[in-house]
Amino acid sequence: MEKLMFPMRTINITQGVNGQYSHQGTYAIDIAGKDTGIDDVYAPCTMICRYKDVPANGNACFFESTEKVQFADGTIDYATMMFIHCNDVSHLHLGQIIKQGEVFYREGTAGQATGNHCHIEVAKGQYTKLYIKNAQGRFMLPQSVHPASAFFIDGCTVKNGDGYVWKKTTDKITNWISCGDAKWQYRKDGKLIKNDMIWDSEYGAWYAFDKDGYMIRSALFQYQGKFVWLEESGKMLKNGELKLKADNSGYLNKA
Ligand SMILES: [Zn+2]
Known part of the structure; x- marks a missing residue:
């Protein structure tokens, strides 16, 4: 069974969970990577492309794991993920299967973004629908969970982990x-x-x-x-x- 891996090599959170700029009431994180250009985004698990939104909505792309995976908190379930701001997603199409570890997305500034980054949300369970609007008026991925309870960070450099406890696959799961x-x-x-x-x-x-x-x-x-x-x-x-x-x-x- 695959373990769900953090999608970028450098963890540099510029806006965290419940961030007051645009993440109110959500489990979204913005990752600026090395911040010296446009970082690549790697598939956290083998996954299928479920939806591609329009450039005005930041080229948001939705993926669902093809099998159940292990989350960092030990949960075994399907994973659904959303990524936003890649400038060009013409290489992606609905139903496309991407293998774990493949580069499939990049940081960017598509949609509402200042500076290259990737907005990431992750949910437990299979893909159901696009966004839900929360009580704070923010659109978010349904059933989303905290990224630190979802992704393992083996091989990542933590530049700014926003104070969360990030787990590696070698850590004890409790x-x-x-x-x-x-x-x-x-x-x-x-x-x-x-x-x-x-x-x-x-x-x-x-x-x-x-x-x-x-x-x-x-x-x-x-x-x-x-x-x-x-x-x-x-x-x-x-x-x-x-x-x-x-x-x-x-x-x-x-x-
Ligand atoms: Zn964001």
């Missing part, structure tokens, strides 16, 4: 999300676990999460009709083990 204040959430296949239990292979234990997705500690949780006890660490007490109440009046995990 499902745990630190929420600060000793609170943890858990994401599996792109979904937050809520009011449910999961087996976590990283720590080799069962964990439970409340309706807001926070890990439950030192408390009972009703799961498939049975009560289980979650330790202070969040780990479920092993099957069959009983947790005695402090006053010895009974068991916490035996309702």
